[in-house]
Amino acid sequence: MLEIRNIRKTFNAGTVNEKVALRGVDLTLNDGDFVTVIGGNGAGKSTLMNAVAGVYPVDEGSITIGGVDVTGLPEHRRAKYVGRVFQDPMMGTAATMQIEENLALAARRGQGRGLRVGINKAEREAYRTLLATLGLGLEDRMTSKVGLLSGGQRQALTLLMATLKKPKLLLLDEHTAALDPKTAAKVLETTETIIQRDKLTTLMITHNMRDAIAHGNRLIMMYEGRVAIDVSGEEKKKLTVERLLAMFSEVSGSDEADDKLLLS
Amino acid sequence: MDFFTAFLNSLPGAVGQGLIWGMIAMGVFITFRILDIADLTVDGSLVTGGAVAALCITMGWNPWAALLAAVLAGMLAGFVTGFFHTVCGIPAILAGILTQLALYSVNLRIMAIGDSAKTKATLAVSVDKYDLLVSARYIRDMALNNPLVLMIVFTVVVIALLYWFFGTEMGSSLRATGANPNMARAQGINTDFCKVLGLVVSNGMVAMGGGLLAQYQGSSTIDMGRGAIAIALAAVIIGEVLLSKVFRNFALKLLSSVIGAIIYYVVITLVLRLGLESTDLKLLTALVVAIFLTIPYWKGKYFSKSVRKEVSQNA
Numbered sequence: 248m249l250e251i252r253n254i255r256k257t258f259n260a261g262t263v264n265e266k267v268a269l270r271g272v273d274l275t276l277n278d279g280d281f282v283t284v285i286g287g288n289g290a291g292k293s294t295l296m297n298a299v300a301g302v303y304p305v306d307e308g309s310i311t312i313g314g315v316d317v318t319g320l321p322e323h324r325r326a327k328y329v330g331r332v333f334q335d336p337m338m339g340t341a342a343t344m345q346i347e348e349n350l351a352l353a354a355r356r357g358q359g360r361g362l363r364v365g366i367n368k369a370e371r372e373a374y375r376t377l378l379a380t381l382g383l384g385l386e387d388r389m390t391s392k393v394g395l396l397s398g399g400q401r402q403a404l405t406l407l408m409a410t411l412k413k414p415k416l417l418l419l420d421e422h423t424a425a426l427d428p429k430t431a432a433k434v435l436e437t438t439e440t441i442i443q444r445d446k447l448t449t450l451m452i453t454h455n456m457r458d459a460i461a462h463g464n465r466l467i468m469m470y471e472g473r474v475a476i477d478v479s480g481e482e483k484k485k486l487t488v489e490r491l492l493a494m495f496s497e498v499s500g501s502d503e504a505d506d507k508l509l510l511s
Numbered sequence: 512m513d514f515f516t517a518f519l520n521s522l523p524g525a526v527g528q529g530l531i532w533g534m535i536a537m538g539v540f541i542t543f544r545i546l547d548i549a550d551l552t553v554d555g556s557l558v559t560g561g562a563v564a565a566l567c568i569t570m571g572w573n574p575w576a577a578l579l580a581a582v583l584a585g586m587l588a589g590f591v592t593g594f595f596h597t598v599c600g601i602p603a604i605l606a607g608i609l610t611q612l613a614l615y616s617v618n619l620r621i622m623a624i625g626d627s628a629k630t631k632a633t634l635a636v637s638v639d640k641y642d643l644l645v646s647a648r649y650i651r652d653m654a655l656n657n658p659l660v661l662m663i664v665f666t667v668v669v670i671a672l673l674y675w676f677f678g679t680e681m682g683s684s685l686r687a688t689g690a691n692p693n694m695a696r697a698q699g700i701n702t703d704f705c706k707v708l709g710l711v712v713s714n715g716m717v718a719m720g721g722g723l724l725a726q727y728q729g730s731s732t733i734d735m736g737r738g739a740i741a742i743a744l745a746a747v748i749i750g751e752v753l754l755s756k757v758f759r760n761f762a763l764k765l766l767s768s769v770i771g772a773i774i775y776y777v778v779i780t781l782v783l784r785l786g787l788e789s790t791d792l793k794l795l796t797a798l799v800v801a802i803f804l805t806i807p808y809w810k811g812k813y814f815s816k817s818v819r820k821e822v823s824q825n826a
Contacts, residue, residue, distance in 0.1 A: 343686075
């Protein structure tokens, strides 16, 4: 479903602020793979995700989603294939627009937007049913501005928007990191439900090793702009935090199993 | 008492001017409030509208066709700013300033078309010689040619059209672009296209205001657009400050910009009666805009709790 071939990305090349973020990443996701991504700060997790989403072009390599080479496509055209939820709850929704308007925008992802009415009655009913599945009471506040919602509610809504039109690839960029533990757990549970229901191919970055182990059928760890560890199948099921830390020490060649970077 | 009568007598004129500037203010509302861009093209595109309308009318065109030409010219100006901003990557404010500056030269040329002079700073369109859509001459007449009649019709039609447009898929994507460009792109919206489209529509409306203003005052002049952005912003902001609590609906929000423009001109008329010179008005306008923009900022800074609630409610 997703094929990443040797992508490289350097920020501020040729200046004192030069930062090599991706040093040749190769990654293939099969249809229905749910991959969790961990790694310390600056390991390249977010850069990888943004490169796939098309936020910025890569310096080298190619990205193919569902057989379509998207390497040269701008962000808004890749959106046809990709659903995204961001770390910042403010980022995934339009605060000054209504809940139902946000959903209507998401329902048209990947389609032309003409002079037809922006939201029709039939959609409204469908959204009401859909919002009810979140169990947050949002179905009764469909014309409220999204800016009035809490961070957790906004993330849940963004998740719904990202998956409203079934994406070929779902990108979750630490989407529970800014939430309190209880809300984070709830949003993660909803995430799991939607991914299972729609059998979505998913790439989920997380800071939380336990979450990374508990969710998905495959786990990758990034280190210094590369995929350093790739565990799947039975091995993934048997993974523990201790085992993961040991693997990291091996890869990074240092004993001080950077718990500051990895644990949370 | 004399003062009061004189003021009352000048009220229709103030309302007429206010309605024309209301059109311009609604154009600025689109860029400033919906797209979150301060578009300084306005000072130039207003004159372009006036110049094109005046030119076409003096060339014997039907005034409706002349107004349409003015709108198209304004849309082109908006497109140029949009091009500078999105394709050339120039910050929006600077892109607007560049277009505005360029338009100064262009407008002088437009007004001289068909004339022996190469550039011209004034182009008269007297209501005695030409058939005009609106003229200040009839502002106190109880007749259908009173400019207020047509201006009210115009205002209603434009508000209805904008209300419809911003409810469509395309209009919604424009609003999303202004509200959160990251989210808009993630949902597959071409934000660059939306910005250009918004600038085109906005400057088309501004030029329409310019075309009407030239007819209303009987001439198009090169400096009729000076400070237009500030006047239009004053109208938008006065309308918001006074009416945002009552007017929640989008159409009513547009209307509040028009009402803001009318209030602005009524106040201007008053202070002129009180002895201020018309050349002092730019200072006054600048102060009004500065003060009304300061109030919400200071409120947010020093009384952040109560205001944040209010902002999210009005947003």
